[in-house]
Amino acid sequence: MKHIFKIIAMLVAVSAIWIALLETATVPRSYTWLLPIYLVVALGCYGLFMVGFGLMFFPTCPQEAVLLQQDILEAKEFLSKKGVDVGSE
Amino acid sequence: MADDAGGGRREYSIIVPTYNERLNVALIVYLIFKHLPDVNFEIIIVDDGSPDGTQDIVKQLQQVYGENRVLLRARLRKLGLGTAYLHGLKHASGDFVVIMDADLSHHPKYLPSFIRKQKETGADVVTGTRYVQNGGVHGWNLMRKLTSRGANVLAQTLLQPGASDLTGSFRLYKRNVLEDLISSCVSKGYVFQMEMIVRATRKGYHIEEVPITFVDRVFGTSKLGGSEIVEYLKGLVYLLLTT
Structure with a gap:
């Protein structure tokens, strides 16, 4: 199944529940009318939280840049001994 | 053990597309040989007619490491990334194919962990991920990190792609799996990398991840x-509609 259909199916299911709530009026209708807004706000919060969380704990590796410079020097030394032209970029 | 094998089949083929990577291609070949001393592999350099003499350097490297270990499969001009892999694949003799960038953002020291992971799990695809413990990125400013996280959250939520790092391209594939995936992917640029992994998930291939670090040596932020x-958003919509 194409992924878009999964998403559409989920939206349809959520809408069906919402309409059922509106029709049966098990909770006061004035509350039910606000539910979609809560849903959008909740999704937005989830997104912002995930991005913020990801940014706070973004894995960085400054030591790798140093190690790479060492590897580059080592490689250049070996290769120039073997006659490979690594003098210029 | 493999060094004196006179051609024939290899176990691993490492495809490295290059364009103007004169120095980097030499460094990466050295580092691959350093980190895979006991592995039967070949390196296939697919050079898109670099004007800076990348191919001359590759020929010098062939003198050092042997023409049967370092293969130069050039093309006349710059063509797409997908076709570069396909071109390399045509000349690959390995059962497994590794794809990596030549600019040293992908360090060959992680190759043993890709190979080990594949052997342990029998995975069809082993993909390098920057966004887990022991992985990481160096050289990105806040804006670059923010866009990367935003793009990732969006894709993870909407696509459920089955991998934590969608746009990275440091991956090991079973040969037939790579052939299958390339033939069904049409995107360009790094959306291509995302399409490859999403299609692999949808086709039910077994995907495993290993942590890698990514050192961005091109310090410009112009890349994104x-x-x-x-392009990314278009790619996302395209994948939502077609996978």
Whole structure:
């Protein structure tokens, strides 16, 4: 199944529940009318939280840049001994 | 053990597309041989007619490491990334194919962990991920990190792609799996990398991840501008509609 259909199916299911709530009026209708807004706000919060969380704990590796410079020097030394032209970029 | 094998089949083929990577291609070949001393592999350099003499350097490297270990499979001009892999694949004799960038953002020291992971799990695809413990990125400013996280959250939520790092391209594939995936992927640029992994998930291939670090040595931030973001969003919609 194409992924878009999964998403559409989920939206349809959520809408069906919402309409059922509106029709049966098990909770006061004035509350039910606000539910979609809560849903959008909740999704937005989830997104912002995930991005913020990801940014706070973004894995960085400054030591790798140093190690790479060492590897580059080592490689250049070996290769120039073997006659490979690594003098210029 | 494999060094004196006179051609024939290899177990691993490492495809490295290059364009103007004169120095980097030499460094990466050295580092691959350093980190895979006991592995039967070949390196296939697919050079798109670099004007800076990348191919001359590759020929010098062939003198050092042997023409049967370092293969130069050049093309006349710059063509797409997908076709570069396909071109390399045509000349690959390995059962497993590794794809990596030549600019040293992908360090060959992680190759043993890709190979080990594949052997342990029998995975069809082993993909390097920057966004887990022991992985990481160096050289990105806040804006670059923010866009990367935003793009990732969006894709993870909407696509459920089955991998934590969608746009990275440091991956090991079973040969037939790579052939299958390339033939069904049409995107360009790094959306291509995302399409490859999403299609692999949808086709039910077994995907495993290993942590890698990514050192961005091109310190410009120009790599990710507005047009790339638009391309990314288009790619996302395309994948939502077709996978």
